[in-house]
Amino acid sequence: xxxxxxxxxxxxxxxxxxxxxxxxxxxxxxxxxxxxxxxxxxxxxxxxxxxxxxxxxxxxxxxxxxxxxxxxxxxxxxxxxxxxxxxxxxxxxxxxxxxxxxxxxxxxxxxxxxxxxxxxxxxxxxxxxxxxxxxxxxxxxxxxxxxxxxxxxxxxxxxxxxxxxxxxxxxxxxxxxxxxxxxxxxxxxxxxxxxxxxxxxxxxxxxxxxxxxxxxxxxxxxxxxxxxxxxxxxxxxxxxxxxxxxxxxxxxxxxxxxxxxxxxxxxxxxxxxxxxxxxxxxxxxxxxxxxxxxxxxxxxxxxxxxxxxxxxxxxxxxxxxxxxxxxxxxxxxxxxxxxxxxxxxxxxxxxxxxxxxxxxxxxxxxxxxxxxxxxxxxxxxxxxxxxxxxxxxxxxxxxxxxxxxxxxxxxxxxxxxxxx
Numbered sequence: 001x002x003x004x005x006x007x008x009x010x011x012x013x014x015x016x017x018x019x020x021x022x023x024x025x026x027x028x029x030x031x032x033x034x035x036x037x038x039x040x041x042x043x044x045x046x047x048x049x050x051x052x053x054x055x056x057x058x059x060x061x062x063x064x065x066x067x068x069x070x071x072x073x074x075x076x077x078x079x080x081x082x083x084x085x086x087x088x089x090x091x092x093x094x095x096x097x098x099x100x101x102x103x104x105x106x107x108x109x110x111x112x113x114x115x116x117x118x119x120x121x122x123x124x125x126x127x128x129x130x131x132x133x134x135x136x137x138x139x140x141x142x143x144x145x146x147x148x149x150x151x152x153x154x155x156x157x158x159x160x161x162x163x164x165x166x167x168x169x170x171x172x173x174x175x176x177x178x179x180x181x182x183x184x185x186x187x188x189x190x191x192x193x194x195x196x197x198x199x200x201x202x203x204x205x206x207x208x209x210x211x212x213x214x215x216x217x218x219x220x221x222x223x224x225x226x227x228x229x230x231x232x233x234x235x236x237x238x239x240x241x242x243x244x245x246x247x248x249x250x251x252x253x254x255x256x257x258x259x260x261x262x263x264x265x266x267x268x269x270x271x272x273x274x275x276x277x278x279x280x281x282x283x284x285x286x287x288x289x290x291x292x293x294x295x296x297x298x299x300x301x302x303x304x305x306x307x308x309x310x311x312x313x314x315x316x317x318x319x320x321x322x323x324x325x326x327x328x329x330x331x332x333x334x335x336x337x338x339x340x341x342x343x344x345x346x347x348x349x350x351x352x353x354x355x356x357x358x359x360x361x362x363x364x365x366x367x368x369x370x371x372x373x374x375x376x377x378x379x380x381x382x383x384x385x386x387x388x389x390x391x392x393x394x395x396x397x398x399x400x401x402x403x404x405x406x407x408x409x410x411x412x413x414x415x416x417x418x419x420x
Contacts (some may be wrong), residue, residue, distance in 0.1 A: 018061045025054040029071070044078055051075040052098065055105075065108045072102045076118070089129050093140050096125040100147045115168075123164075125134055130171075132243045134178075134199040135206060137303040142171040154311040175204040179220075195240075198227035202247055205254075214257050221251045225267070240277065242290075245274040249294050252301065268298045272314075289338065292321035299349065308352045315346040319362070337376040342367035344385045349386060356395035363389040363396070367405075379412045401420040 028050045036043040056069035058298035079095040086276035099122035102134045105114030126141040169179040178200040185193040201224040206223035208217035225247045232244040248271035255264035295318040304310035322339040329335050367389050370382040378392035386409035393402035 003014070014196065018057065022054075022057055022062065025050065025057055029054055044082055046081075048075050048078040048094075048098075049079070049252055052101075056101070059105055065105055065220055069105060069109065072098065072105055083125075089137070092125050092129060093137070096122040096144055099125065100144055103147055103151060107151055107154055112151050112394070116151045116155060119144065119151050123148055127238050128237070129193040130312045132239045134203040134244075138171045138203070142168040145171070174251075175207050179204050179392060185275055193233055195243075198224045198231065198247075199242070201227070201300050202250070203245075205250065209250075214254055216257070218251075218254055221247060221254060232274075241278060243273055244277065245271045245290065245294070248274070249297060253297055256297070256301050256304060258398060261301045265298075265301050268294060268301055288321050289325055289335075292318045292325075292338070292342065294343055295321070299345060303349060304351065308321065309350045310341075312349050312353070313347075315342070315349050318342045319346050333373060335378060336369055337373045340366050340377060340385070341381065343369065344388060347385075347392065350390050351392050351395065354395075356392045359392045360396065363392045379415060383409045383412045 029047070032043055032047040032050050038046045052075045055068040055071035055075065058064045058071070076098045079091070081099050083091050098116045103115035103118035103122065105110065106118065122144040123141065126137060126144050129137040130141040134291040145164045145168035149161045149168065152158075152161035152164060167181065170178045177211045179197070182193055182197040182200045186197040199341070201220045205217045205220035205224065208214075208220065225244070228240070228244040228247050232240040248267045252264040252268035252271065255261070255267070271294045272291070275294050279288040279291045295314045299311040299318065302308070302314070310411050319339070320343045322335065322342045326335040326339045343362045347363035347366055350356070350362065363385070364387045367382070370377055370385045374382055386405045390402045390405040390409070393399075393405060
């Protein structure tokens with residue numbers, strides 16, 4: 001005989017379980033509201049999270065959407081306040097998620113017209129992020145568009161609802177389909193959709209680049225640069241200049257890869273100039289790493305053009321930027337990996353300029369960091385750093401140490417997988 005779950009069965013009925021969670025969530029919110037009054041900056045994130053948990057519990061598990069509404073409204077207000085002071089994309093995505101949830105809740109309460117404004121705001125928050133980095137934020141934009149489409153359909157606006165759903169579907173599909181969608185939209189409404197077209201072109205370029213198809217990727221990034229340059233004129237928002245700088249750097253790197261460094265150089269110089277202006281406006285050192293990446297690329301292109309003396313100051317500046325971030329963010333070892341690569345570049349340039357004594361400390365530090373961060377950088381990068389160190393030691397008439405570096409590099413090369 002199968003016994004029913006009861007008082008002594010050990011199974012807690014769902015109603016009791018959710019009731020307990022509800023009481024605990026209410027207590028947490030009450031406590032954190034008090035702490036928030038005394039320390040708004042310190043408790044804003046925790047209180048926002050607790051309000052969201054309480055609202056979702058009431059709306060989704062206990063089917064009490066009217067009671068959930070004020071808690072989710074308060075969470076949205078707190079996240080709006082945070083976005084005013086913290087421009088990090090993560091804060092904006094959290095706000096968009098809260099706005100979408102609030103829009104869905106209003107619809108659940110039979111008020112789709114009120115929900116619509118929250119859904120529209122969620123899309124407006126996500127769209128600039130997607131226009132800067134579509135690969136990272138396309139799924140967030142797609143979710144917001146789906147919610148928007150549902151609310152528009154509920155308000156008997158089928159054409160607008162279908163447009164939102166079509167864009168969401170394209171964002172979840174292949175890059176070439178997304179380019180086709182935004183190209184058509186941009187022809188009909190260029191002011192609204194040119195940024196999205198540029199982002200989709202860059203996204204298509206990036207997928208082709210990752211598939212090792214650089215020649216096919218080139219026209220997409222070239223078109224993205226043209227569009228983004230037009231969007232990043234005087235008075236444009238910072239994210240427009242960020243998008244242009246990233247596209248310029250990508251175009252320069254691709255032309256360098258295609259052995260066209262002379263054509264690449266002006267694009268990377270423009271990227272450096274843009275990034276320098278953006279870095280000066282940003283206090284946190286880690287936000288200057290985009291400048292460091294452009295500087296390192298500029299140095300490499302100049303070396304490729306046999307102009308190592310001109311490349312040297314850019315390589316030094318890149319090392320300084322990476323070192324500053326690696327020291328200030330010591331708990332994140334990824335920054336040491338970036339520093340290792342820049343040190344290797346600087347050591348190579350000094351060796352090319354017949355300055356081995358100056359090159360040695362950089363080449364040695366690069367090897368040490370590559371060894372320490374081999375899981376991030378891989379054997380191939382360490383092998384290259386060891387060969388550079390061997391060249392420097394040979395120039396300094398230290399043959400035994402140079403041979404040891406070569407032997408270590410040769411042993412690593414034997415462990416590299418064969419090319420397919």
